[in-house]
Amino acid sequence: MSGYHLDHLQYLETEAMHVLREVAAEFERPALLFSGGKDSICLLRLAEKAFRPSEIPMPLLNIDTGHNFPELNAFRDRRAVELGARLIVRTVDDAIANGIAVQPPGQISRNHLQIPTLLAAIDEFRFDACIGGARRDEEKARAKERFFSFRDSFGQWDPKNQRPEIWNLYNARLNPGENMRVFPLSNWTEMDVWEYIRRERLEVPKIYFSHLRQCVRRHGQLLPVNELDPPRPGEPIFDLIVRVRTIGDIVSTGCIESPADDVDDIIAEIAAACVTERGSRADDAVSEAAMEDRKKAGYF
Amino acid sequence: MAVPLHHPVDLLRFNTSGSVDDGKSTLIGRLLYDSKSLMEDQLEALERSADITGGGQINLANLTDGLRAEREQGITIDVAYRYFATPRRKFIIADTPGHVQYTRNMVTGASSANLSIVLVDARLGVIEQSRRHSCIDALLRIPHLVVAVNKMDLVGWSEERFDEIRTQFEEFLPRLDLKDVTFIPVSALHGDNVVDPSPRTPWYRGPTLLGHLESVHIGSDWNLSDFRLPVQWVNRPNHPSDPRLHDFRGFSGQIAGGVVRVGQQVMILPSGFTSTVKEIWTLDGPLHEAFCPQSVTLVLAHDIDVSRGDVIVDPASLPGAGSILQAKICWLHPRPLQSGRKYLLKHTTQTVQAVVTSIEHRINISNLEQEPAAPELAMNDIGAIRLKTSRPLIFDGYATNRLTGSFILIEQGTNATVGAGMLLPPTELAQPEYRDFSI
Numbered sequence: 001m002s003g004y005h006l007d008h009l010q011y012l013e014t015e016a017m018h019v020l021r022e023v024a025a026e027f028e029r030p031a032l033l034f035s036g037g038k039d040s041i042c043l044l045r046l047a048e049k050a051f052r053p054s055e056i057p058m059p060l061l062n063i064d065t066g067h068n069f070p071e072l073n074a075f076r077d078r079r080a081v082e083l084g085a086r087l088i089v090r091t092v093d094d095a096i097a098n099g100i101a102v103q104p105p106g107q108i109s110r111n112h113l114q115i116p117t118l119l120a121a122i123d124e125f126r127f128d129a130c131i132g133g134a135r136r137d138e139e140k141a142r143a144k145e146r147f148f149s150f151r152d153s154f155g156q157w158d159p160k161n162q163r164p165e166i167w168n169l170y171n172a173r174l175n176p177g178e179n180m181r182v183f184p185l186s187n188w189t190e191m192d193v194w195e196y197i198r199r200e201r202l203e204v205p206k207i208y209f210s211h212l213r214q215c216v217r218r219h220g221q222l223l224p225v226n227e228l229d230p231p232r233p234g235e236p237i238f239d240l241i242v243r244v245r246t247i248g249d250i251v252s253t254g255c256i257e258s259p260a261d262d263v264d265d266i267i268a269e270i271a272a273a274c275v276t277e278r279g280s281r282a283d284d285a286v287s288e289a290a291m292e293d294r295k296k297a298g299y300f
Numbered sequence: 301m302a303v304p305l306h307h308p309v310d311l312l313r314f315n316t317s318g319s320v321d322d323g324k325s326t327l328i329g330r331l332l333y334d335s336k337s338l339m340e341d342q343l344e345a346l347e348r349s350a351d352i353t354g355g356g357q358i359n360l361a362n363l364t365d366g367l368r369a370e371r372e373q374g375i376t377i378d379v380a381y382r383y384f385a386t387p388r389r390k391f392i393i394a395d396t397p398g399h400v401q402y403t404r405n406m407v408t409g410a411s412s413a414n415l416s417i418v419l420v421d422a423r424l425g426v427i428e429q430s431r432r433h434s435c436i437d438a439l440l441r442i443p444h445l446v447v448a449v450n451k452m453d454l455v456g457w458s459e460e461r462f463d464e465i466r467t468q469f470e471e472f473l474p475r476l477d478l479k480d481v482t483f484i485p486v487s488a489l490h491g492d493n494v495v496d497p498s499p500r501t502p503w504y505r506g507p508t509l510l511g512h513l514e515s516v517h518i519g520s521d522w523n524l525s526d527f528r529l530p531v532q533w534v535n536r537p538n539h540p541s542d543p544r545l546h547d548f549r550g551f552s553g554q555i556a557g558g559v560v561r562v563g564q565q566v567m568i569l570p571s572g573f574t575s576t577v578k579e580i581w582t583l584d585g586p587l588h589e590a591f592c593p594q595s596v597t598l599v600l601a602h603d604i605d606v607s608r609g610d611v612i613v614d615p616a617s618l619p620g621a622g623s624i625l626q627a628k629i630c631w632l633h634p635r636p637l638q639s640g641r642k643y644l645l646k647h648t649t650q651t652v653q654a655v656v657t658s659i660e661h662r663i664n665i666s667n668l669e670q671e672p673a674a675p676e677l678a679m680n681d682i683g684a685i686r687l688k689t690s691r692p693l694i695f696d697g698y699a700t701n702r703l704t705g706s707f708i709l710i711e712q713g714t715n716a717t718v719g720a721g722m723l724l725p726p727t728e729l730a731q732p733e734y735r736d737f738s739i
Contacts (some may be wrong), residue, residue, distance in 0.1 A: 004591040008311035017595035173715040
């Protein structure tokens with residue numbers, strides 16, 4: 001093997017940098033979705049790799065459900081300051097107050113309310129491209145997602161009307177009102193993300209590592225005890241050593257029992273794991289086509 | 301999926317193609333299943349759907365036929381990407397549909413592949429579909445081809461049948477200019493020779509499919525001889541207070557060919573200005589040299605006007621240049637290609653206007669023979685065309701470099717990606733515009 005050969009993380013890195021630079025060059029008002037979660041932490045590092053020594057030429061955007069883990073929001077705010085980046089936060093609470101988002105009676109999760117909130121933010125700032133950290137390995141419907149995912153003027157994804165992506169030539173052209181979602185991590189797996197976090201020595205929020213937390217068991221999941229959706233009468237509360245594997249809002253993010261308290265442990269755990277990452281999220285368990293339905297409506 | 305810690309592995313991209321019922325999805329399901337790349341909840345979802353549609357039998361094809369519409373129609377309708385790893389390699393699978401009208405998806409999946417698996421049903425032998433897929437693989441110049449002769453269980457594990465199919469295939473191979481072709485007898489349904497060697501094919505001494513995927517040499521699949529850096533983004537911090545950053549001017553892009561070193565002389569095209577590489581800037585510190593397909597930022601010794609779409613090259617191996625071009629094209633859109641029509645053409649990092657001046661011939665993708673000039677090319681047709689662009693392209697023949705030899709056509713108005721083009725070798729090399737002007 002010659003010396004001119006990239007290993008898999010270097011290959012994924014150069015592919016993602018290429019995609020990010022295409023966005024910077026081809027769009028007028030891109031934004032980078034940054035939640036403070038592990039995938040978007042990798043995205044931020046890749047943006048530094050693509051654009052330094054210049055400033056990252058796009059603002060960071062977060063759609064805050066109001067049910068975010070507080071640890072995550074603190075981390076998000078601090079990272080933006082450290083990077084000298086502009087952070088825009090739009091909240092589901094405001095969207096509800098303004099009538100942009102309507103909560104169906106009796107429903108607690110606000111996951112789907114991110115959709116109208118995001119679309120309103122796109123409209124407010126006239127963003128033409130939103131860069132997200134979604135990966136194709138997360139879920140079946142995502143497996144067909146493009147790097148440059150075209151959304152019509154209603155923000156909708158039509159799986160039958162996606163642009164073919166050939167070689168590394170991305171068609172970024174839009175008509176007014178249309179929008180692009182761009183996913184530089186398309187080809188990354190959960191393992192790649194953690195290996196990259198280790199290689200780059202990236203800081204991640206502490207809730208990814210094992211900690212003591214009160215949980216309830218519900219529908220086969222361990223859910224963190226929280227005020228928004230308190231334990232139901234007769235539901236026992238357990239004090240457990242847990243960590244989160246993927247972060248949604250606090251009422252639907254399952255914890256896993258785990259002693260993994262550093263990145264090496266997490267990588268070993270994933271290598272041995274027998275449940276996919278999204279298996280711990282209640283919003284996907286509803287139906288096999290759950291993600292497909294949300295994406296068609298404009299989800300990330 | 302036991303990946304050893306701290307062990308760097310490389311990455312192989314492959315695509316699978318076959319006809320509707322020759323077991324392609326089952327083969328991928330089998331690779332994932334037998335290499336322990338499936339998780340409990342994926343197996344549970346499989347079992348749930350088995351109860352509904354499969355009469356209790358697990359259907360490995362359900363792993364890859366993702367979208368609801370596909371499950372209803374029972375065919376794969378788009379390119380789906382799958383990921384798995386073994387201790388030796390990571391794999392990206394582009395699962396591309398075999399149905400006849402979906403050639404465009406196969407082209408999509410194959411364009412970035414190192415290797416292509418063509419599935420042949422052992423009962424049917426080499427049929428039109430197998431030829432079409434191999435021809436597309438050849439046109440796209442996929443470096444490695446595997447012919448997986450599937451459903452060997454249904455022909456009694458017959459060595460004679462396997463050899464017969466191999467002979468059928470080999471008769472047709474010389475036309476294709478494929479360099480590395482491997483034949484493997486498998487049963488995707490039962491797993492023979494997919495991950496584990498089969499006791500039922502004692503006459504076969506080659507590798508299993510996974511064994512081959514893990515060991516095939518991919519180190520020379522990129523062009524490492526002719527340096528090309530299409531400038532993607534001009535990196536100018538314009539820092540108000542830091543004087544070093546105030547004057548920093550770098551040219552960012554992904555190296556599309558060859559190797560570049562600090563101190564090397566380079567030429568910027570189309571202008572023809574020359575300079576030397578002062579620094580290869582990366583966030584991880586300066587590099588002494590960089591190679592395809594790394595993404596870097598070059599700082600040059602001279603202050604030259606360079607912008608997106610320009611190409612930085614090694615003056616000792618000049619690319620072609622021109623605005624009159626010949627190409628093979630795969631048509632991707634229901635609205636046919638007609639000569640005289642104008643499109644946008646995206647090539648490396650620049651987008652120009654282009655007019656298709658003529659359709660030379662249609663390529664029969666069952667045998668790669670030329671058919672008389674057609675008035676138009678319909679969706680899924682492949683043909684040879686002539687083009688004229690509003691600005692010259694700096695390019696290589698696709699056979700020399702897949703990145704600097706390829707382009708897409710975009711329809712104005714709808715912005716649909718309508719064509720995938722592969723350039724023929726240049727007739728003229730780049731002629732610097734300012735030949736006598738050196739800084």
